[in-house]
Amino acid sequence: MxxxxxxxxxxxxxxxxxxxxxxxxxxxxxxxxxxxxxxxxxxxxxxxxxxxxxxxxxxxxxxxxxxxxxxxxxxxxxxxxxxxxxxxxxxxxxxxxxxxxxxxxxxxxxAAAANALPVAEYTVAMILLSGKRVLETTSGFRTARTAVDWSLVPYSVGNYRRTVGILSASLIGRRVIELLRPYDLRILLYDPFVTADEATALGAELMGLDELFALSDTVSVHSPLLPGTHGLVSRELIGALRHDAVLINTARGPVVDHDALTEAALAGRIRAVLDVTDPEPLPPEHPLWTCPNVTLTPHLAGSQxxxxxxxxxxxxxxxxxxxxxxxxxxxxxxxxxxxxx
Structure with a gap:
């Protein structure tokens, strides 16, 4: 030029x-x-x-x-x-x-505010798709190639009054809460720097960290990676998740205890949507690559x-x-x- x-x-x-x-x-x-x-x-x-x-x-x-x-x-x-x-x-x-x-x-x-939007859009899409079990059902349907009896679908499937926990009112976390407002969802929030009144204004209920994991059907991680947040999503918190709960991580891989996450996912106790991992990408032999209840994407939630x-x-x-x-x-x-x- x-x-x-x-x-x-x-x-x-x-x-x-x-x-x-x-x-x-x-x-x-x-x-x-x-x-x-x-x-x-x-x-x-x-x-x-x-x-x-x-x-x-x-x-x-x-x-x-x-x-x-x-x-x-x-x-x-x-x-x-x-x-x-x-x-x-x-x-x-x-x-x-x-x-x-x-x-x-x-x-x-x-441009963090501009980059927050596609991450929030990805997160909302994954919250809704995982609530309907779309990600898991697609694979089974492709294999079976036959009709599914809708009357046998468990009552736990769906997005009506589902509870979604947001971990951190970061730029992305706040945008996710905003984009979820039109849906019939209960939104919980953990952020030690946010007051109950501020959470209410955002459209969420402020919760303790343990409560958020115990009460949520889906937990979405939006915490920055800092010395104090390394391993924040601990083995104990993963163990507190409900059976068949979904953990979504679009933040940074090391915020989550990946050994504990892998064990819970392989046991079929929880599901996960991971746009980031620890390490990133996972080694080719890592069992999460073939775990049917885990969706892995290549750090694509941000702007592309x-x-x-x-x-x-x-x-x-x-x-x-x-x-x-x-x-x-x-x-x-x-x-x-x-x-x-």
């Missing part, structure tokens, strides 16, 4: 992605939209160490970052004396922003395909606001950054 003359109204900017993220996100339409707002460097940066990258950094005021962007450490910041802000087209900024970047006062915005345009649309609008002096609508503070998954 040709270099664009820089003016005070159009801050100098550079893309910083992995090559794969650049291919996914930087469509001609997205680049043209950024072009209208800022003066872009000719090519995306995939690293910050080469002489060519250092030359770009020396004049860059805004970095437009995404998956695979290297950390903004003190060495990078020294090479970027004019850098004032970061527009991040992905969710978490924990691997990007360093102590040096925060101390320098770099402003940053994240045409959903990437939602991330760049938000980033363009954030950059437009910042360039106009209005500040970021989705600014991420240092204290909040630790809680973005």
């Amino acid at each position: 040709p270099a664009i003359p820089r003016t005070p109204e159009r801050p100098s900017a550079a893309f910083a992605f992995s090559p794969g993220a650049a291919r996914a996100l930087l469509t001609p339409e997205a680049v043209a939209a950024f072009d209208e707002v800022c003066a872009l460097a000719p090519e995306p940066l995939h690293e910050f160490g080469s002489p060519a990258a250092r030359e770009v950094l020396s004049t860059t005021e805004v970095l437009i970052t995404g998956w695979g962007c290297p950390p903004l450490d003190s060495d990078v910041l020294a090479a970027a004396p004019r850098l004032r802000s970061v527009v991040h087209t992905a969710g978490s900024v924990r691997g990007l922003m360093t102590d040096a970047a925060w101390e320098r006062g770099i402003e940053i915005t994240s 395909g045409n959903e990437w345009a939602r991330l760049t649309d938000l980033a363009v609008e954030e950059l437009r606001r910042w360039a106009a002096g209005d500040g970021f609508a989705h600014s991420v503070g240092r204290e909040r950054s630790a809680f973005l998954a």
